Amino acid sequence: MIHPTAIIDPKAELDSTVEVGPYSIIGENVFIGAGTIIGPLVVIEPYVTIGPECHIFQYAAIGAAPQSLKFEGEKTYVTIGRKTIIREFVTIHRGTGFGGGITEVGEENFLMAYTHIAHDCKIGRKVVMSNNATLGGHITIGDYATIGGLVAIHQFVRIGDYAFVGGKSAVVKDIPPYVIAAGDRAILHGLNTVGLKRSGFSQNKLKLLKKVYRTIFRIGLTINEAIERVKAEVEQIPEVVHFIDFIKSSQRGITR
Numbered sequence: 001m002i003h004p005t006a007i008i009d010p011k012a013e014l015d016s017t018v019e020v021g022p023y024s025i026i027g028e029n030v031f032i033g034a035g036t037i038i039g040p041l042v043v044i045e046p047y048v049t050i051g052p053e054c055h056i057f058q059y060a061a062i063g064a065a066p067q068s069l070k071f072e073g074e075k076t077y078v079t080i081g082r083k084t085i086i087r088e089f090v091t092i093h094r095g096t097g098f099g100g101g102i103t104e105v106g107e108e109n110f111l112m113a114y115t116h117i118a119h120d121c122k123i124g125r126k127v128v129m130s131n132n133a134t135l136g137g138h139i140t141i142g143d144y145a146t147i148g149g150l151v152a153i154h155q156f157v158r159i160g161d162y163a164f165v166g167g168k169s170a171v172v173k174d175i176p177p178y179v180i181a182a183g184d185r186a187i188l189h190g191l192n193t194v195g196l197k198r199s200g201f202s203q204n205k206l207k208l209l210k211k212v213y214r215t216i217f218r219i220g221l222t223i224n225e226a227i228e229r230v231k232a233e234v235e236q237i238p239e240v241v242h243f244i245d246f247i248k249s250s251q252r253g254i255t256r
Contacts, residue, residue, distance in 0.1 A: 003040075015052070027063070033082065047075060047094060051082035051107070059089045066093045066119030068137065074101075081107035081125065088113045095120045099138055106143070118155075130167065142177060144199060160246050162199060164192045173255045176246050178209050178239070181255055188217060188255055205239055212243050217256060223247065 002008065002020040011028035014020070018032050021040035026032075030044050033052030038044070042056050045063035056062070063078045065071060074097040080086075090111050095102040099120030106125040111117070115129040118136050124143035133147045136155035141147070145159050148167035159165065160177025170184040178196060180189045191213055196206060211234050216226040227244055234240055247254055 009046075021058070030063075045094075048078045048080070050080045051084070053083045054080060054086070056086045057088045057090075060086050060091075062086070062090075062092045064091065064093050066096050066137070068096050068119055070098055071096050071119075076119075077102045078105075079103075080105045081109070083107060084109045084111070086111045087115075090115050090117075092117045093119045096137075112149075124161070144195075146195065148182075154252075156252055158246070158250070158252075161242070162192055162195055164195055171255070173253045174246070174250045175255050177243055179213065186255055201239075205237065208234055208237060208240055209243065212240055216247070223254070 001018060003022045005022045006020045006024045008026045009028040012026045012030040014032045015034040017034045018036050020038045023040055024038050024042040026044045027046040029046045031049045033050060035052050036050055036054040038056050039058045041058045043061045048063035076095040076097060078092055078094050079102060084105060084107065092105065093103060096119050103117060103119055103121050105117065105123045108125055109123060109127045111129050112131045114132045116134045117123065120138045121135050122140045124141055126144050127141050128146045130147060130149040132149055133151045135153050138156045139153055140158040142159055142161035142163065144162045146164045148165055148169065150168045151165050151171065153171040157171055158174045160175060162178050163175050164180045165171060165175065166182030169182050169186045171186045175181045178191055180192045181187065182189060191210055193206065212230050215230050221229065230244060
């Protein structure tokens with residue numbers, strides 16, 4: 001299952017069912033789970049853990065030192081969850097000691113060609129990153145989010161669950177869950193109705209989330225005024241509570 005031209009450090013641990021293609025290089029202290037396929041010409045540097053049933057395509061580079069002037073060579077990590085697909089030329093960098101020490105990619109994500117995940121990012125599950133999407137350091141992407149092609153996201157920004165960021169956008173502030181954002185600089189364009197329906201959201205949930213969105217972003221209230229009105233007038237289902245909590249916890253400010 002391992003091509004004879006592949007170079008694998010003796011301190012790496014690969015499940016017996018892992019496939020490794022020609023000329024790939026796997027460093028020490030790398031752990032790869034059952035059924036994962038490593039294509040040709042892949043580089044996996046030390047301190048990377050890859051879950052089972054992943055597929056990593058040619059020329060991907062995982063676990064390189066972070067692009068940070070503050071990094072001083074400390075031992076930091078990358079983890080990648082099960083059934084994640086990593087396409088050609090994707091780059092994922094290790095964390096930094098000052099940023100938590102780990103870059104995390106969750107389960108069942110789809111990282112298309114040339115995407116970049118910088119140090120200390122946290123990616124949820126079932127996230128889609130389209131070609132050339134780029135994350136600065138310390139970014140958090142929620143579950144089921146979709147990041148369009150050629151999107152650039154500023155350091156420390158958070159993207160909420162089920163959010164959709166349109167292609168060629170520049171994102172400098174947090175994007176709440178359940179919405180569509182696009183543009184340079186990105187602005188909101190309503191709920192991600194199509195994505196939410198595809199994910200099984202009921203008509204009642206969509207109705208309540210639309211009311212929350214209109215109250216916060218469309219009638220001229222301050223954020224605090226809008227939150228108080230939502231608490232008073234909208235049924236507090238978990239999705240509504242999550243929407244409000246995300247906004248209240250923002251450090252960079254919310255995309256409007």
